[in-house]
Amino acid sequence: MAAGYQLKKAEYVDRPLSEDEMWSAFAYLFSSKSHNDTSYKYGFLKAIIDNLYNTDDKLKLNFDQLFSKFAEIYWNLVLKHHIKQKNPGKLDRRSRLETILFESQEKYNIIEGIPFESLACDMRIDICKRVKSDCKNNVVGALYADLGGLFYSFSLSGEWIQLNPRMYEFACKHKVAIEKLNYYEWARFLERVNEDNVIDHLLSKIDESTMRTRSSLAYYRDILFEEFENKCFYCGKRVTRDKVEVDHFIPWSFIKDDQIWNFVLACPECNNMKRDKLAQVDFLEKISERNEILIERDHHDNVQPAKRIKMIYNWAQRNGYNEIWTPRKIGV
Ligand SMILES: [Zn+2]
Structure with a gap:
């Protein structure tokens, strides 16, 4: 050979x-x-x-x-x-x-x-x-x-x-x-x-x-802020553009990649509390619905189907991401 x-x-x-x-x-x-x-x-x-x-x-x-x-x-x-x-x-x-x-x-x-x-x-x-x-x-x-x-x-x-x-x-x-x-x-x-x-x-x-710099996060923040209601993805609290943070739904440390399907807007409190954890399983459906809207609105670069996101979520759990975070108040 x-x-x-x-x-x-x-x-x-x-x-x-x-x-x-x-x-x-x-x-x-x-x-x-x-x-x-x-x-x-x-x-x-x-x-x-x-x-x-x-x-x-x-x-x-x-x-x-x-x-x-x-x-x-x-x-x-x-x-x-x-x-x-x-x-x-x-x-x-x-x-x-x-x-x-x-x-x-x-x-x-x-x-x-x-x-x-x-x-x-x-x-x-x-x-x-x-x-x-x-x-x-x-x-x-x-x-x-x-x-x-x-x-x-x-x-x-x-x-x-x-x-x-x-x-x-x-x-x-x-x-x-x-x-x-x-x-x-x-x-x-x-x-x-x-x-x-x-x-x-x-x-x-x-x-x-x-690793991405903050500038690319600002880019996604602006898209998501303009396309969706100005509310925290997790607790539903209203946020303003200068007080909103971009959260990696599946932690960055696991996925090592920045794609729009994995970003959500969060209030500083939720973002800070969630950190490197997975959010509770109910949010899987919410993010999949959100991604459907992204596709409808033509932001479909590499948006993952719901089934795939669920698989990635499960793989993350099997790789040691087994601490599940729940926001204090849920805005699902
Ligand atoms: Zn929040």
Whole structure:
């Protein structure tokens, strides 16, 4: 069989798999046997995990979805936090990806330390495109092979991956554990290839490399405020535009993604009390009804159907989010 990075397309192994076999695939990926010179496999796995709930109904993700996360993750780690992603070796060479990022920073005259989210939209699109066309050959097939061909099928020319339904369910069920293993091994790799001064708070830097800034929350707040009544989603209290907060219905720390279907407006008190918890189950129906209205009003980018939101809610519970929050007064 050709080495993973030489593959142009491949199919996932389609047969029943035991939990042990699926854990073994990840154990191999994170072992020293699957050696890598760069951190690409960790970054691409994070891009998939962060996109787990953005698949279509055939469990496909396209390269634009994946490589926009990938570019964002690396922009923030490499340019904002100055963390090298390649074993520098004797020649102190950068990886292709790092070279693209530095070139883009220069091309657009971007001052140091600017997070990806704050770049202008056309710059972000251009950077993602360059990262995608340069990195897809090295990354997609390599991770495919490192996971024993179990996780996904892919096509480089079609620019998609399609997740194996068996592995998809496994990944949803153990999302937090897989994510933590990935961060742990990635951090160990980065500790080896970086100087001590850049690796303080390393795990938080990785975990937050796709975190949105307040400006994008303000964008969603304005849409929701204009489209819906100015009331707290949870307690029903009236709120004003300057006193309303945007809450991730399924906690951000679980979903690691900002999509309108998961945002609700909350009063500061509810937002502050709810924090990283799930709201009680009655609100599932309420948010699904709200999302129906979003679709009717043409805000349908990736709005999840009610059934899917319920599944994500259940997966969050199975991943340790089992503390359920109820507002003091309910405005359902
Ligand atoms: Zn409230």
